[in-house]
Amino acid sequence: xxxxxxxxxxxxxxxxxxxxxxxxxxxxxxxxxxxxxxxxxxxxxxxxxxxxxxxxxxxxxxxxxxxxxxxxxxxxxxxxxxxxxxxxxxxxxxxxxxxxxxxxxxxxxxxxxxxxxxxxxxxxxxxxxxxxxxxxxxxxxxxxxxxxxxxxxxxxxxxxxxxxxxxxxxxxxxxxxxxxxxxxxxxxxxxxxxxxxxxxxxxxxxx
Amino acid sequence: xxxxxxxxxxxxxxxxxxxxxxxxxxxxxxxxxxxxxxxxxxxxxxxxxxxxxxxxxxxxxxxxxxxxxxxxxxxxxxxxxxxxxxxxxxxxxxxxxxxxxxxxxxxxxxxxxxxxxxxxxxxxxxxxxxxxxxxxxxxxxxxxxxxxxxxxxxxxxxxxxxxxxxxxxxxxxxxxxxxxxxxxxxxxxxxxxxxxxxxxxxxxxxxxxxxxxxxxxxxxxxx
Numbered sequence: 001x002x003x004x005x006x007x008x009x010x011x012x013x014x015x016x017x018x019x020x021x022x023x024x025x026x027x028x029x030x031x032x033x034x035x036x037x038x039x040x041x042x043x044x045x046x047x048x049x050x051x052x053x054x055x056x057x058x059x060x061x062x063x064x065x066x067x068x069x070x071x072x073x074x075x076x077x078x079x080x081x082x083x084x085x086x087x088x089x090x091x092x093x094x095x096x097x098x099x100x101x102x103x104x105x106x107x108x109x110x111x112x113x114x115x116x117x118x119x120x121x122x123x124x125x126x127x128x129x130x131x132x133x134x135x136x137x138x139x140x141x142x143x144x145x146x147x148x149x150x151x152x153x154x155x156x157x158x159x160x161x162x163x164x165x166x167x168x169x170x171x172x173x174x175x176x177x178x179x180x181x182x183x184x185x186x187x188x189x190x191x192x193x194x195x196x197x198x199x200x201x202x203x204x205x206x207x
Numbered sequence: 208x209x210x211x212x213x214x215x216x217x218x219x220x221x222x223x224x225x226x227x228x229x230x231x232x233x234x235x236x237x238x239x240x241x242x243x244x245x246x247x248x249x250x251x252x253x254x255x256x257x258x259x260x261x262x263x264x265x266x267x268x269x270x271x272x273x274x275x276x277x278x279x280x281x282x283x284x285x286x287x288x289x290x291x292x293x294x295x296x297x298x299x300x301x302x303x304x305x306x307x308x309x310x311x312x313x314x315x316x317x318x319x320x321x322x323x324x325x326x327x328x329x330x331x332x333x334x335x336x337x338x339x340x341x342x343x344x345x346x347x348x349x350x351x352x353x354x355x356x357x358x359x360x361x362x363x364x365x366x367x368x369x370x371x372x373x374x375x376x377x378x379x380x381x382x383x384x385x386x387x388x389x390x391x392x393x394x395x396x397x398x399x400x401x402x403x404x405x406x407x408x409x410x411x412x413x414x415x416x417x418x419x420x421x422x423x424x425x426x427x428x429x430x
Contacts, residue, residue, distance in 0.1 A: 077295075084294070
């Protein structure tokens with residue numbers, strides 16, 4: 001992780017609207033390395049929209065998002081290695097096996113972690129060679145989140161990561177997030193279950 | 208390094224396509240069926256078929272290349288892979304170029320291979336086949352690129368199918384004109400170099416500008 005990111009993640013007076021409706025305006029925050037923000041709020045309040053803006057997938061009506069010294073909406077391809085986004089969609093190809101999907105992420109992000117190790121951590125070693133098409137919803141979610149270990153990014157942006165996971169899956173992901181923060185990572189997580197993440201250092205953004 | 212990303216996306220797309228091989232065959236079968244319907248509708252006489260052969264071949268190729276377009280970006284957009292690709296450390300233009308090349312290898316190349324067989328059944332002289340294959344090798348990638356732009360623009364819509372055709376078909380005019388011209392010249396035993404060069408020029412233009420336009424369209428559609 002480079003020192004250029006030491007100034008953390010900063011949102012400057014963000015404003016996002018959907019259709020004619022303003023979801024939020026003048027939202028500012030700052031996250032240092034090792035900090036996590038939990039985004040909470042009722043359905044339709046703009047959690048996903050905020051996360052997509054933070055990931056650079058959507059452009060805010062006004063305001064800026066800075067990761068380190070760079071504007072996230074002007075990131076060069078190489079700078080995007082510093083961020084990973086996991087949304088509602090799993091981003092897995094149904095025609096490939098769990099292992100093939102993870103290996104693809106690993107190669108594209110040039111991570112050093114091995115897909116097999118992650119599958120073991122996910123308790124999916126036995127399902128490693130089944131097509132994602134044949135996995136259950138929870139298993140797919142696990143594989144999708146497993147990519148977090150393979151993409152060596154500083155900033156994790158997760159949208160409802162715990163949806164569809166069982167108790168052991170939730171513990172596993174919360175453990176990963178805690179470890180990520182200890183290693184100086186930053187996380188922004190939208191969730192309806194903020195209590196699951198207790199213990200880690202956190203800021204709450206309530207929309 | 209970008210080259211590695213290109214190859215990884217190319218191999219992934221090919222692997223996914225090969226595991227869905229039944230869908231893979233659809234455009235090819237469509238091509239065969241359309242081309243064999245014309246003799247039923249017009250006339251099975253050798254002289255008539257010789258007359259219309261070139262046109263039939265090119266129109267069928269054009270239509271069947273449209274058939275597979277809708278899935279080019281839609282599948283990736285629906286399962287969330289597109290988000291991940293857009294956010295990956297590989298430039299989007301490279302990703303798009305790899306996806307278009309994969310699409311051409313799966314849908315365009317088989318067309319090039321099977322077209323001479325159709326051509327022979329339309330009594331096209333054997334000497335003209337080399338030119339036909341060459342013209343198709345130059346034309347089908349251009350069609351894939353044009354189609355990709357249309358597919359990217361419509362990926363945000365729930366059902367893009369017919370709209371892609373409306374967007375893309377008018378743009379394919381030049382490819383059709385030079386493609387048929389080259390084939391006709393070859394059938395008459397003349398040199399087809401002129402239209403072949405022009406097809407090459409169109410391909411160069413498409414390869415350079417197409418991925419840029421397509422990645423801009425993908426970005427807009429994803430928002």
